[in-house]
Amino acid sequence: MPVIDLMSGFVGELRRAGLPVSLTENLDAMEAVKVIPIEDREAFKYALGATLVKNSSHWRVFETIFEVYFSLRGSQYNIVDPSEEQADEFWRDDQDQAQLGQGEGRGAGGGGLEALTPEELANMLMRALMQGDQAMMRALARQSVARFAGMEPGRPVGGTYYLYRTLRNLDLDNMLAKLMEAGKAASQRETTNLEQRLAKDEYEMRIEQFKKEVEAEIRRRLVADRGAEAMAKTLRKPLPEDVEFMHASREEMQSLKKALFPLTRKLAARLARKRRHGRKGPLDFRNTVRHSLSYGGVPAEPKFKYPRPAKPELMVVADISGSVAAFARFTLMLVYAIQSQFSKVRSFVFIDGIDEVTKHFRATEDIQEAIHKVNTEADVVWVDGHSDYGHAFEVFWERYGKDINPKTTVLLLGDARNNYHASQSWVVKEMRKHARHVYWLNPEPRSYWNTGDSIVGEYGGHTDGVYECRNLRQLEGFVEKLV
């Protein structure tokens, strides 16, 4: 396929994945491709990255799509039909031998990898991981996929399934412990804790790298089987800021956490700047006259009253039951990261009982640790540990209701799935009477609201607004509005 067709498909896929690629950037990429030969894959990748991706959090998405569109192609990556396997074997052996070269000589014992028993394969993998032998690890990844993944041409199964099958057969979970032990035996003396810790990090990284190799290998084979377009579609993942809180996988959670930190910094910088550069106020007559004295009574330098908007007080009341816990965590993290923008932040968490957790955040600078404490120490279960908004709100009003004053903004977080308990929505109504604003943030998609046991409408009517906050982008938008 000529490069230009490949490129337009590639750019199209980037746009579909949500990356903002403009026309000029596309043209720049074409220029860059002219200068950098496609054969130098790494340089080629960075050239495309530099011209098309202008945000470091989008890099991973870019990398995946790049792998799909510009992966190494060739008949050796085809998924082999069992019937044809015999004929193909010789050829593949040659390939392996050629690629292995030095790795083979160093201790694999010669011969193709095909002939090994599963135990021997596992041993070789362990040795490769011990020595950090890149070439060997790559060859073993290929071999494991060919052997264990059980891929069949044309079968519409996603890559994760094959990945799972391959890794299960390799028993990587125990590999770390085995490596640690082998490492200890090899050093022949007592190792210190520090050394062990460093060794562990090293091995973990290598195992992770091996997993990536396996993943890449599976992807290559799938692309060869189904074509780039179809593969890209199945692999399409949301950008970190578009990941939904309620359905994030563990890996996505990690990337969310990483994305949150720079976001809070940017948000804080922006808000502080906004506050400083507020609009000019009316003429401050007194001040102007006072300053005119130094010009002999001529008011040469007019002075203005700069409005100093009071910082709001914030009360965050969050449901932390299973389904919405992640959302509550992110909101609390965000709010505390920019707490200098508020005069006071108090936080409460509930499931069916409610507890104030402000002190956990005050005791430590480390937000992660505070969140951890909230999860373990807060007393939030009253009867059975199923969300009961009604009871939680009632207790809240009883204990803390008097602290709500006209400067307070109350944030209620949750999906309002009340398990058919009494709603006690009068509490929200009362809150609104006393507070400056009451907002409700719901992590569920709008179309799910008020279905099943969700009664967000009943509460929402008494608030100043109910906002859908499914991802970081929406959350950020709301917080900026709040301050």
Added chain:
Amino acid sequence: MTNAFASVAQVRDGLKTINYLADDGIAGVVYLAQRLGKPVLIEGPAGTGKTQLAKSVAELTGARLIRLQCYEGLDESKALYEWNYKKQLLRIQADKTSDSWSEVHDDIFSDEFLLTRPLLEAISAPDPVVLLIDEVDRVEVETEALLLEVLSEYQVSIPELGTITAKQIPMVFLTSNNTRELSEALKRRCLYLHVDYPDMEREKEIVLAKVPDISANLADQIARIVRSIRQLDLKKAPSVSETLDWARTLILLGVDHIDAEQAKETLHVLLKYQTDIAKAAKELSVDE
């Protein structure tokens, strides 16, 4: 440019000779920037050698480095050009009688009365230059617009004089610590380079190259420990420059093999928050 690069590998090797260890990404983008004549926007955590890259490229190509340090409140007269009002005033007063109005008018708006600021200086320089626009995220969004004409057309328009176009296209580097999102317009005109913390091997090489008299063994240990620390959940992960400081500290203390005790005692060189230090000390001394 006096020394044009012929390939990515040449850029990387060249930078290596002046002790800047670039990875494939960095070398690739520098090469591309020179071939396409486009500015490079470098983003990444503090202390990963963003500014140093521009300096090193200047050194490598034998070009003069012109630096514009950005800050809040930077304006046209500090970044682009300014008329030398005092000199203009003197010129008018010097011979009030002889010149006609139009002559004076033409005269005082000429090159002689123009004070060049970094951007204009880079554009009008006859010799090869590298322009470094440092911490561009510090200026306001509105001020960013000042840069756009320079970055895309390599020219500066002065109403009284006309347009000054670059005699040669300078290499331009912009650095950003990512404290705010830069405008789309600016990003679109640049090649984007994200410089992250180096991987262990590269960090080890950096330590070896930058710290004299360090043994390979110690450098390896330092790089490993720093990598482990960076994996922790910290307020501020150690930067490359802090790694180097740590290495120098250990050399001064005469350490050639780090044990947990020494690591703990010198952690304050690497980490700057008490909570981070406590966390790292705890992590490094306990086994899993």
